[in-house]
Amino acid sequence: MSEKTAEPAAGEAADEVKDTVSEKVTETARHWRWTLLRRIVHFRERWAEEVAQIDQVAVIDKIAHDGDWSNRxxxxxxxxxAIAILGLLQNSVAVIIxxxxxxxxxxPIVALGFAIATVDFxxxxxxxxxxxxxxxxALLLCVVIVKASPLEAVTSEIAARTRPNLFDLGVAFFSALAGAYAVVRGREGTIIGVAIATALMPPxxxxxxxxxTAQWSIFGGALMLFFTNFMTIALSAAIVARAYGFSATLSPDxxxxxxxxxxxxxxxxxxxxxxxxxxxxxxxxxQTQARAAIRDIFPSPSRITDFAVDATGSPIVVQASVxxxxxxxGADAKVEAAIEKRLNRDASVTLDQYLIGASVDLAAARSGMEQLRDVAARAERDNAAISHDLALLAGVAESNVTVDNEKKRATVRAARLPxxxxxxxxALERRLQTARPGWTIELVPPALPLPSVMVADDKIVDGSAAxxxxxxxxxxxxxxxxxxSGPGAAMLQKILEGDGTSVTVADDAAKGGGTVTAKWQMPDAGDGSAGGR
Structure with a gap:
């Protein structure tokens, strides 16, 4: 056979192969389409059989009973x-569960979903x-318990429920689908897992x-989380109710x-x-990029502590101790430049460097710093509590109270009362001192008229002792x-100095004994020092 005769034969063979492959592909596609259609039809038939087995009247009666108001x-x-708020205040996961x-x-939320599905207003x-x-x-009881509790700190369990996001919606959606299915199919045991997953009461x-506590950011965030869970459960229950034919009486519109x-x-x-x-x-x-930027400047074995980032505004604020x-x-500037390069945003970095000797265990040093921070935090809370109590007893603002926690001393600047x-x-100072045993409480009175004192023979006359x-x-x-001023002023000054109290005597004060008049020495009009009240 010549080459010219062989070439057309080879072309015809190739065309036959292509036609065969095309027919097989078409046949396979037709087969999968029919298989998929058969599966869909089969699923719809089985689903119709399952829906037909549901006693809708009994399900509605049970759901309506669970959604009614009752003493239980x-x-x-x-x-x-009560258990939820106590668990949150104690930061106890077990109690919250x-x-x-x-x-x-x-x-009632699942019942609301079925009411939506059946359009029963x-x-x-x-x-x-x-x-x-x-x-x-629930809100009333929680408010009463928080008001009566000495613990009002924002625990990690409380903070975890103040920033809902799309994941919370997803958890509530899938959990609610499972819960509604369990109710329809009579498998109430599944509700336990749904209750834990959706977590209605803790938010x-x-x-x-x-x-x-009038912390409105916490109030708003937790309210959003509760509303998200509530709405998602109700709408998911409506979806399941519709899927099981509870909305069969609805018109197409x-x-x-x-x-x-x-x-x-x-x-x-x-x-x-x-x-x-x-x-x-x-x-x-x-946080990840900022920590990495700091780590590039301070490699191991350096340790980062007190790491805090505020990424809500511009510039990004980073604070840390190393x-x-x-x-x-120039570590601050280097870290700032690294963060700006990584994130393409302005940054403000403050780093506190603590030099530790080579023989010092960095982990132990970090632990020691954490203990010092705990002590400082407790002292700050004590100071706030003392300021609040003393201000309340004295009837003044907390800004008028100065507290020295180290020396256990507090000073209260009293306001003038009519x-x-x-x-x-x-007498009020004595009352404040009784309220805080172990502390030295000093009340600074307003510049009211001072009492006169009678002295004679270098002594206080008996009737003037008080x-x-x-x-x-x-x-x-x-x-x-x-x-x-007055007769006996020098004598009284000597007695007061003997008791550790310093006073001045007027230039025209007479010598000897008699009645001594005392007054506050007001600053001159041109004096910039503090005046009386």
Whole structure:
């Protein structure tokens, strides 16, 4: 056979192979399409059989019963709220989980979802009223407990429920689908896991904490988390109810509107939660990059402590302490430049370098610093508590109280009260001293008229002993010097100095004994020093 004859034959063979492959591909695609269609049809048939097995009347009756207001609902709501807020204040995860398991709020929320699916407005109203009553009862109890508790610090468990994000929506959505399915199929045991996953009561308790302590950022964040869980559970329950045919009586238009409302509600929830998640992710990125930038300047075995980042504004603010064996000149500027290069944002960095000797264990040094910070934090809390108590007892602002925790000494600058003499302020100081045993409390009185004192033969006359003690107290506490005048002024000055109290005597004071007049020595008009009150 010639080459010219072989070439057309080879081309015909190649065309036949292509046609065969094309036919096989077409046949395979047709097979998979029919297989997929058969599977879809088979699934719909099986789903229809499963839906037909559901006793909708019995399910509705049970869900409606669980969603009604009752003494049991009120009692269990109160108990779960009390346990939740106590667990949050103690920062105890186990106690908080116990509160999740007891909370009966899931019942009316799931009932609300089924009411939405069946467009039963009366049922919706009953569910909303039950939920509103439970929420108000829980909030009231949480506020009372927080007000009565000496612990009002924001624990990590409280803080964890103040920044909801898109992940919280996802957890609530999938958990609610599982819970609604369990209710429809009669598998109530699954509800326990749903209650833990969605966690309705702890966010509500944090709302009460924020309300009681007037910390509105905590209040708003926790309220958003509770609202997210509440709405997601209700809408997810409505989806499951529709899937199981509980909305079969709806017209096509009602079905379309219902679907639109559910989807729109999810989108409205997802948008702010998505922004929150983005902000959390950004803050995590900033922290990672800032720590890495510091680590580049201070390699191991240096340790970073007191690391804090504020990435909410511009510039990014980074503060940290570094335990190092070699100081780095210009470290702040270097870290700033590195962060700006990594994140393309302005940065402000403050680094405190602590030089540690080569023989010092850096881990032990870090532990020691943490202990010092704990001591300082406790001292700061003690100072705040003492200032609050003394200001309350003295009837003044906390800014008028000065506390020296190291020396256990506090000074209160009293305000002028109508028809009140120095004796009343001295009695008030004794009362303040009794309220704080172990402390030295000094009350600085206003510049009220000072008592006169009679002296004779270098002694205080018996009838003036009380006036002398009051004068001595006022001269010791007051911020203005005391000037004595009249017969016996020099004699009284000598007696006061013997008791450790310094006063001045007027130039025209007569010698000998007699009645001594005391007054506050006011500064001259041109003097810039502090005047009396």
């Amino acid at each position: 609902f009120a009692f269990m709501t109160s108990m779960s709220a 116990g509160a999740m398991l007891l909370a009966p709020l899931m019942g 009366r049922w919706m109203k009953d569910c909303v009223l039950t939920l509103l009553g439970g929420v108000l009862l 509500l308790a944090v709302v009460g904490f924020g309300l009681a 009602q079905t379309r509107w219902q679907t639109f409302i559910i989807v729109a509600s999810f989108l409205l929830l997802a948008v702010p939660l998505g922004f929150s998640l983005r902000q959390i992710a950004w803050e995590a990125t900033v 335990l190092t064996r070699a100081a780095q000149q 028809d009140t003499g120095l004796a009343a302020y001295r 006036d002398y003690q009051l004068l001595r107290w006022a001269a010791t506490r007051g911020i203005l010097p005391v000037e004595l």
